[in-house]
Amino acid sequence: MKIAISGKGGSGKTTISATLTRLIARRGLSVLAIDGDPNPNLIQALGLGPGVEAEAVPRSVVERREDEAGKTRHVLTSSVSEIVGRYGLKAPDGVTVLVGTKVDHAGAG
Amino acid sequence: MRSIVGEIVNSSDGVTVMDMEASIEHLSRGTLRYVDALLVVLEPYYRSMETAGRTVPLARGLGIERIYGVANKLRSPEDAEAVEAYCRNHDLELIARIPFDENVVEADRVGRAVIDYDAASPIVEELSRAADFLLREVRVGGNGAGRN
Ligand SMILES: Nc1ncnc2c1ncn2[C@@H]1O[C@H](COP(=O)(O)OP(=O)(O)OP(=O)(O)O)[C@@H](O)[C@H]1O
Ligand SMILES: [Mg+2]
Numbered sequence: 043m044k045i046a047i048s049g050k051g052g053s054g055k056t057t058i059s060a061t062l063t064r065l066i067a068r069r070g071l072s073v074l075a076i077d078g079d080p081n082p083n084l085i086q087a088l089g090l091g092p093g094v095e096a097e098a099v100p101r102s103v104v105e106r107r108e109d110e111a112g113k114t115r116h117v118l119t120s121s122v123s124e125i126v127g128r129y130g131l132k133a134p135d136g137v138t139v140l141v142g143t144k145v146d147h148a149g150a151g
Numbered sequence: 152m153r154s155i156v157g158e159i160v161n162s163s164d165g166v167t168v169m170d171m172e173a174s175i176e177h178l179s180r181g182t183l184r185y186v187d188a189l190l191v192v193l194e195p196y197y198r199s200m201e202t203a204g205r206t207v208p209l210a211r212g213l214g215i216e217r218i219y220g221v222a223n224k225l226r227s228p229e230d231a232e233a234v235e236a237y238c239r240n241h242d243l244e245l246i247a248r249i250p251f252d253e254n255v256v257e258a259d260r261v262g263r264a265v266i267d268y269d270a271a272s273p274i275v276e277e278l279s280r281a282a283d284f285l286l287r288e289v290r291v292g293g294n295g296a297g298r299n
Contacts, residue, residue, distance in 0.1 A: 044186045
């Protein structure tokens, strides 16, 4: 199950994402929380102490490839478990958190 | 960058929860394409709801069928009614009504998760119901059927 949380700046996205993540994890599921915000603060909202920082997942984990039709596709250059192992942090209740952004909006998306 | 998140989300098979950035111009296909459910956080101010609500047609256009409202920072029954009216008018199911909760402010101030600061906080109780709803409706009934 993949859930995304959106809303206006300051509306409570990070607080709600973090709390929902912890609650789903407490129901016995493995949860990957992804901070897609350029000012990452999900880590702290999840309960990792102040000062804990994650290394953002770099662009190099995705490669652009063209398919036969000439359409650009993005493909991961390593497996999700490798990416999570390398860049993920462990948070309470068995949650894993990844920081997905160090923003360079130009050409992104 | 967004496509990185999108690719990771697409390729992982557990539950993923994505905290999105505020500006909707960046809610591109890359990130949203794979999600089973989009939660739209709505504060009880018209302009806030309008801004947040702009993601709804965008997400519907991407084929995301499950889009839910989450009301936050409600201070009165009138606040709750304002968000409920907005959701009715925009065909959005409201799955949580979170009050303004001093515990969130305090937890932020001391740098803790609100669930650790006080697990009986109103926000935690309200989101517990939302978590149960999502696990029942989306995980079991959704595209993710049979997966995590
Ligand atoms: N239910 C609530 N009651 C009281 N305060 C709240 C509540 N939800 C969020 N807040 C407060 O609102 C502020 C913004 O919350 P949060 O950081 O979760 O929002 P956000 O949407 O992620 O913001 P940004 O757009 O900057 O990433 C914080 O100071 C937080 O403590
Ligand atoms: Mg945030």
